Amino acid sequence: MYQYEYPHPAVTTDIVIFTIRDKQLKLLQIMRGGEPFKGKWALPGGFVQLDEDLETGARRELTEETGISGVYLEQLYTYGAVDRDPRERVITVAYSALIPSDKIVLQAATDAEAVGWFSMDELPELAFDHKKIVDMAHQRLVAKLDYSTIAFKFMPEEFTLSELQDVYEIILREEMDRRNFRKWMLALDQIKETGGERREGAHRPAKLYSVINPDKVEIIK
Amino acid sequence: MYQYEYPHPAVTTDIVIFTIRDKQLKLLQIMRGGEPFKGKWALPGGFVQLDEDLETGARRELTEETGISGVYLEQLYTYGAVDRDPRERVITVAYSALIPSDKIVLQAATDAEAVGWFSMDELPELAFDHKKIVDMAHQRLVAKLDYSTIAFKFMPEEFTLSELQDVYEIILREEMDRRNFRKWMLALDQIKETGGERREGAHRPAKLYSVINPDKVEIIK
DNA sequence: CAAGATAGTGTAAGGTTTACACTAAGTCAA
């Protein structure tokens, strides 16, 4: 038992995990095994421990529940409506994670709950206020494509310009002109040719590129 | 005494309160009356109560400590480093508040602590990690000027274009061309002439404008 | 009524964004 002179809320982290797969923007949900919302899909997340920072806690939950580690994570927003959890007052610090498409190797989650990727169009009903969190994360992602290099976080080490353009088109839900996209992207000076080529399919092979500064998300323009 | 099966952190809100005064961007600090950091300046804020939402708590603290109410408030970021408070684990949800220059009527704070406005250039040493919070709030404010109508939150009901331009110049720390500023601002279609004039000083009077949609911060291209 | 102060206004040049169509290089099947 832990005692405090004043009441304390519980604090959790929840993580909106995006990836691109099958030409769709998908996000990961976990089937809840216990009450409340038993049997409903929810964002992965859990209680912050007192000896770990918020981001550390989010990464720990991410790994425990999905086996994913070492990915891009950014704090999204903190949700603290009084009644958002029927059990006790729970404040959640929400994070967004972006996963490169080649990294999704979902081993069965350690807690033996079901794990699933859902496209934004066919999200199931979500537990708690998670729909709201997901919507905000999605909105922010779309906005950030325009003024940052966040899209690179979906790319593997090496990629072609067409693959990169696909990511933009999928997230923004709009077609882009091939020439203008290339001109724009190359002018940003954020990617460089690796020298390699990708040959796949019955057509001219594509040059491979890599991100010049992969550890940073740059603000562009 | 309050008991929990698992340990819970304390949760506070801290508020970075900006205004423009004496042609400077200023922010409000409160002198701490007790330990830790007794005698140091700090952001106004305090513990979230279990029956109030985060923003409600922030507004309550704002009013209690400064007498200010009904102003623009937005969530900034949540800080949760393990050792940010020497007493116990404290997670703080930081907010930014923007106050129109005509609203600053700082009655002595109810808690009878000293209250002061500091220009960004001459900030005193701050308690906890408040310097970091202030820096982030400042950076965000500067960024938002470019792509939103947030600057209006510093304006009184009616204002002149020159006064509005002053706000931009003070925050961005750069001079802007008078004609281009007016063209740009009017093209945004966010303010309208009120019909009134401000006559002050020995020169042509200036037309007064007001914000068309004062309750919303619009995202502008 | 002249001096001094801030308000208010247009235009041309430069830069950025958009629209648009053909050639290059590979595979595969006839």
Place this chain on the structure above:
DNA sequence: TTGACTTAGTGTAAACCTTACACTATCTTG
């Protein structure tokens, strides 16, 4: 082996947006 198919790769002109720049208007005060 060659023609059909597929995706990769490339330039230019028009439209639009941004920037630089200087003079007139209207008031107060001495």
